[in-house]
Amino acid sequence: MMEEGRKGRYTSSERRLQALVQHLSPSGSSLAGVVQMEVTASGPVGSVFEHVEQAPEDPILGVTVAYNKDPSPIKVNLGVGAYRTEEGKPVILNVVRKAEERLLADRSRYKEYLPITGLADFNKLSAKLIFGKESPALLEKRVATAQCLSGTGSLRVGAEFLAKHYFQRLVFLPAPTWGNHHKIFSNGGLTVKTYRYYDPRTRGLDYQGMVEDIRAAPSGSLILLHACAHNPTGVDPTPEQWEGLRQLIRNKRHLPFFDSAYQGFASGSLDLDALAVRSFVADGGELLVAQSFAKNMGLYGERVGSLSIVCKKEAIATHVESQLKLVIRPMYSNPPIHGASIVATILGDSELYAEWTIELKAMANRIISMRHQLHSAIQARGTPGDWTHILKQIGMFSFTGLNREQVAFMTKEYHIYMTSDGRISMAGLSSKTVPHLADAIHAAVTGLSFSRQ
Ligand code: PLA
Numbered sequence: 001m002m003e004e005g006r007k008g009r010y011t012s013s014e015r016r017l018q019a020l021v022q023h024l025s026p027s028g029s030s031l032a033g034v035v036q037m038e039v040t041a042s043g044p045v046g047s048v049f050e051h052v053e054q055a056p057e058d059p060i061l062g063v064t065v066a067y068n069k070d071p072s073p074i075k076v077n078l079g080v081g082a083y084r085t086e087e088g089k090p091v092i093l094n095v096v097r098k099a100e101e102r103l104l105a106d107r108s109r110y111k112e113y114l115p116i117t118g119l120a121d122f123n124k125l126s127a128k129l130i131f132g133k134e135s136p137a138l139l140e141k142r143v144a145t146a147q148c149l150s151g152t153g154s155l156r157v158g159a160e161f162l163a164k165h166y167f168q169r170l171v172f173l174p175a176p177t178w179g180n181h182h183k184i185f186s187n188g189g190l191t192v193k194t195y196r197y198y199d200p201r202t203r204g205l206d207y208q209g210m211v212e213d214i215r216a217a218p219s220g221s222l223i224l225l226h227a228c229a230h231n232p233t234g235v236d237p238t239p240e241q242w243e244g245l246r247q248l249i250r251n252k253r254h255l256p257f258f259d260s261a262y263q264g265f266a267s268g269s270l271d272l273d274a275l276a277v278r279s280f281v282a283d284g285g286e287l288l289v290a291q292s293f294a295k296n297m298g299l300y301g302e303r304v305g306s307l308s309i310v311c312k313k314e315a316i317a318t319h320v321e322s323q324l325k326l327v328i329r330p331m332y333s334n335p336p337i338h339g340a341s342i343v344a345t346i347l348g349d350s351e352l353y354a355e356w357t358i359e360l361k362a363m364a365n366r367i368i369s370m371r372h373q374l375h376s377a378i379q380a381r382g383t384p385g386d387w388t389h390i391l392k393q394i395g396m397f398s399f400t401g402l403n404r405e406q407v408a409f410m411t412k413e414y415h416i417y418m419t420s421d422g423r424i425s426m427a428g429l430s431s432k433t434v435p436h437l438a439d440a441i442h443a444a445v446t447g448l449s450f451s452r453q
Pocket of ligand 1: 060061079080081150151180226231293300305
């Protein structure tokens with residue numbers, strides 16, 4: 001009764017604030033006093049978001065934010081892994097243009113909602129690309145595939161599905177790994193741990209450490225593996241090491257989750273880059289794969305990718321797919337249509353497919369040639385240290401070994417932007433910018449101010 005009486009004396013904005021205070025401090029010692037102090041005739045004083053702190057920029061995408069603010073004409077962005085031409089320009093593949101022209105000309109197409117799991121043709125073709133035409137899992141129809149929002153969205157949907165339906169909540173990530181993995185998996189409801197992966201002394205794989213950690217993980221753990229072109233290190237297991245890992249993971253009854261963000265970018269061959277995944281499918285065991293078409297088709301902003309879950313039987317895959325829909329529907333309802341239509345057009349047409357593989361190989365080759373040019377330029381300057389890892393590393397990135405201070409120096413003095421762990425995107429480099437980068441590396445390593453001309 002007394003509450004009712006008090007309520008009647010407050011204006012609606014006072015009541016809203018009262019509800020907020022109640023929400024923030026349910027025990028609300030002197031509620032009426034607080035409300036009176038905080039409210040004026042014109043409404044509440046200050047912002048209800050006053051306590052919200054400034055968040056740091058993303059460690060990778062924030063590099064581009066800083067780069068964009070720099071007015072220097074010599075600046076170079078080697079932060080995010082985005083392919084650039086020799087002229088330093090972003091590129092749209094010719095096959096993508098052709099596919100888009102076809103889509104535009106086809107008047108029978110609509111912009112209706114896609115089903116929750118996306119474009120059916122895209123899903124079939126995407127799964128075929130990673131598993132191979134003759135894949136037993138595909139022939140036996142025991143793969144559930146959902147089109148998701150690029151690689152990130154596919155990982156996130158996979159994480160949430162596992163948190164809901166898998167008995168083990170532990171996911172082991174390589175140390176180091178793509179920084180976003182940690183947040184994707186913990187936000188998806190899993191507990192994140194790491195396994196040893198990279199040895200800074202050898203600048204290679206710590207295979208022994210990796211095996212020990214995966215062996216020591218509780219049976220049934222989720223093991224996140226980069227299908228190829230490990231980010232950020234550029235270090236992949238050899239085929240023999242993959243075989244050892246496969247046996248270990250299967251013996252321990254762990255569940256592998258592959259992140260395939262660079263198929264075709266490592267070797268230039270789509271099939272070679274899928275070998276690790278295919279070897280795990282060939283043994284008949286279960287696994288998950290997140291695919292991205294951001295890099296290999298240059299469809300970064302189209303957000304096109306897929307999650308495939310390989311199951312033991314067709315009926316199980318059907319159930320799994322039905323549950324994926326329950327994860328996706330309240331998250332973003334259904335995926336966008338345009339990017340998936342481009343990919344389906346290219347993968348479904350033998351001529352376009354053949355042309356794509358040529359363009360993809362050209363991108364991979366340009367990256368490899370940047371490795372050689374950078375290595376030679378560093379050699380030519382007599383920079384101390386062994387730089388052969390620049391040649392040996394695979395994929396879009398080079399994990400240079402430069403430390404945080406050296407990176408900060410290169411950004412400040414040479415306007416070269418890269419992630420603070422010393423990773424550089426080789427795909428952002430060109431013949432014109434290689435000498436500038438080599439000068440900066442030389443200066444950072446020797447502590448000298450090398451000529452910038
Ligand atoms: N997985 C790995 C290993 C990646 O490196 C990236 C992208 C993704 C997934 C996700 O890509 P997508 O969602 O765009 O398909 N890594 C980039 C970009 C290229 C980024 O950080 O978002 C990178 O610079 O590391």
